[in-house]
Amino acid sequence: MTATVPTTTLDAVALRSQFLILSQTHNGFPITYLDSAASSQKPQAVIDAIRDYYERDNANVHRGVYSLSERATDAFEHARASVARFLGVADSSQIIFTRNTSESINIVAQSWGRSFLRPGDIIVTTVMEHHSNIVPWQIVARETGARLEYIGVTDNGYLKLDDLDRHLASGRVRLVACCHVSNMTGTINPIDQIIARAHDAGALALVDGAQAAPHFPVDLTTLDPDFYALSGHKMCAPMGIGVLYGRRELLESMPPFLTGGSMIRQVGLHESTWAPLPDKFEAGTPDVAGAIGLGAACDYLQQIGLDAIHAHEAALTTYAWQQLSSMPNLTTYGPPPVDRGGVIAFNLAGIHPHDVGSILDQDAVCVRAGHHCTQPLHARFGISASTRASFYLYNTEEDVDRLIRAIRTTLRVFGKAV
Amino acid sequence: MAALYTPTILDHCANPRNFGTLDPYSVSHEDENSLCGDRIRVDLRISGDAIDAIRFSGTGCAISIAASSILSEIVDGRHLSDIATLTADDLLAELGITLTSSRLACALLGLNVIHAAIASHSRHLVTVA
Numbered sequence: 001m002t003a004t005v006p007t008t009t010l011d012a013v014a015l016r017s018q019f020l021i022l023s024q025t026h027n028g029f030p031i032t033y034l035d036s037a038a039s040s041q042k043p044q045a046v047i048d049a050i051r052d053y054y055e056r057d058n059a060n061v062h063r064g065v066y067s068l069s070e071r072a073t074d075a076f077e078h079a080r081a082s083v084a085r086f087l088g089v090a091d092s093s094q095i096i097f098t099r100n101t102s103e104s105i106n107i108v109a110q111s112w113g114r115s116f117l118r119p120g121d122i123i124v125t126t127v128m129e130h131h132s133n134i135v136p137w138q139i140v141a142r143e144t145g146a147r148l149e150y151i152g153v154t155d156n157g158y159l160k161l162d163d164l165d166r167h168l169a170s171g172r173v174r175l176v177a178c179c180h181v182s183n184m185t186g187t188i189n190p191i192d193q194i195i196a197r198a199h200d201a202g203a204l205a206l207v208d209g210a211q212a213a214p215h216f217p218v219d220l221t222t223l224d225p226d227f228y229a230l231s232g233h234k235m236c237a238p239m240g241i242g243v244l245y246g247r248r249e250l251l252e253s254m255p256p257f258l259t260g261g262s263m264i265r266q267v268g269l270h271e272s273t274w275a276p277l278p279d280k281f282e283a284g285t286p287d288v289a290g291a292i293g294l295g296a297a298c299d300y301l302q303q304i305g306l307d308a309i310h311a312h313e314a315a316l317t318t319y320a321w322q323q324l325s326s327m328p329n330l331t332t333y334g335p336p337p338v339d340r341g342g343v344i345a346f347n348l349a350g351i352h353p354h355d356v357g358s359i360l361d362q363d364a365v366c367v368r369a370g371h372h373c374t375q376p377l378h379a380r381f382g383i384s385a386s387t388r389a390s391f392y393l394y395n396t397e398e399d400v401d402r403l404i405r406a407i408r409t410t411l412r413v414f415g416k417a418v
Numbered sequence: 419m420a421a422l423y424t425p426t427i428l429d430h431c432a433n434p435r436n437f438g439t440l441d442p443y444s445v446s447h448e449d450e451n452s453l454c455g456d457r458i459r460v461d462l463r464i465s466g467d468a469i470d471a472i473r474f475s476g477t478g479c480a481i482s483i484a485a486s487s488i489l490s491e492i493v494d495g496r497h498l499s500d501i502a503t504l505t506a507d508d509l510l511a512e513l514g515i516t517l518t519s520s521r522l523a524c525a526l527l528g529l530n531v532i533h534a535a536i537a538s539h540s541r542h543l544v545t546v547a
Binding site: 351352353354355358359369370371384385413414415 | 421422423428432453454455456457477478479480481521524
């Protein structure tokens with residue numbers, strides 16, 4: 001089928017040149033990186049910001065009165081302000097730096113969960129969640145006597161909101177944990193509705209924004225979740241830095257997660273008091289360089305424009321989808337492009353995703369093969385693994401063409417019709 | 419075409435030798451690669467101290483199925499002590515392909531399952547009549 005690429009305002013070819021890593025070749029082919037859902041590449045501006053910090057401004061933060069340390073502290077807090085601005089948050093003390101989305105969710109599960117969950121309370125999550133938004137709740141449910149319930153997924157990869165309503169009607173739901181965008185089906189969930197329904201029933205809402213915040217505008221003041229988690233490395237920032245946003249009163253009511261340095265006000269022999277937000281949740285020396293990288297990434301993405309990035313990915317996803325969904329021996333999972341982000345998981349009939357990934361690698365096409373940390377979602381579709389291609393601002397129409405060609409090669413290797 | 423997917427590998431994947439189950443079996447063992455969902459089960463009928471019959475079943479990538487198929491032909495009729503000393507390198511030499519570290523686990527799954535089956539047999543686990 002001839003698929004047409006709608007024009008976008010993003011000059012992906014020009015942007016691509018800012019990512020040195022994408023200029024490499026493999027087996028004589030230019031690299032086609034289609035695994036940004038696993039981790040994104042970093043533009044020179046972010047790499048420069050980190051290098052500049054270490055060459056010019058590095059010292060421990062919040063510690064010294066000498067100029068270098070004050071510059072480090074200013075740079076660190078400036079990065080926090082960039083992240084707050086990126087997320088539409090007025091008070092940057094509600095932006096807690098963590099290691100990644102997994103750590104952010106673990107903080108809420110352990111710090112909020114263990115203090116406030118009672119036996120018989122219900123936590124609601126969904127079958128499409130990444131393991132990071134399932135396992136911490138399993139653990140804290142077991143620890144507190146709370147019960148974990150699920151929102152199911154339709155055959156087309158939409159959440160069954162009736163399940164949510166049914167659970168909320170019990171009056172025992174204390175928190176609803178849900179992804180903004182699925183890292184497997186790509187489903188963009190109606191998170192505003194889910195948050196509203198949770199709040200109406202007196203429950204909190206935690207949103208896993210790892211696959212959303214990098215790709216389209218997210219305004220937490222409008223969205224109004226109680227907690228929002230994201231990973232820097234999925235949005236052009238380094239690995240090792242993430243964010244937990246929380247409502248001020250909630251964070252203030254929660255005990256600290258990790259304790260020790262930086263997060264205290266006073267330490268006695270047998271008792272200590274806690275520092276105010278955000279320090280209360282940032283024990284020990286932070287990943288200052290990582291935070292600065294994240295701040296630079298936020299500025300970089302906002303300069304390009306998250307609307308433009310989203311439109312660009314939507315165009316590529318549509319172009320890819322039109323071709324993939326017309327191939328006879330290929331099954332895609334999840335909704336049509338209008339309701340999904342730039343993630344497409346698929347299977348080739350009778351060919352294991354690992355084999356697909358290996359053959360695609362021969363042509364320098366980088367995709368992910370496996371369960372993508374979504375074993376329950378794969379079980380829902382009756383599969384153990386899938387192949388996943390994902391798009392970001394530096395991908396082009398040519399990347400999609402190479403993906404399709406390599407998929408056809410794979411089908412031919414195994415003697416299947418293309 | 420990928421250097422991994424030689425005609426031999428593709429043949430053993432499409433037409434795996436000794437594919438199925440045994441009833442009765444002397445010992446059966448199953449394991450998986452949780453990273454990718456490859457799952458291999460091996461049923462052995464042991465007579466004296468040699469493999470009298472072998473069947474393997476399961477699902478997995480072409481490398482894991484082909485490697486298990488090739489391995490099943492190697493071990494059929496062999497003494498248990500010979501098989502216990504069969505190494506990963508021996509199997510990889512038989513496969514004749516160069517594997518990256520991420521695909522090694524696929525190729526070795528069947529070997530690990532056979533070794534575990536033989537080990538559990540020697541621990542005198544319950545036999546199925």
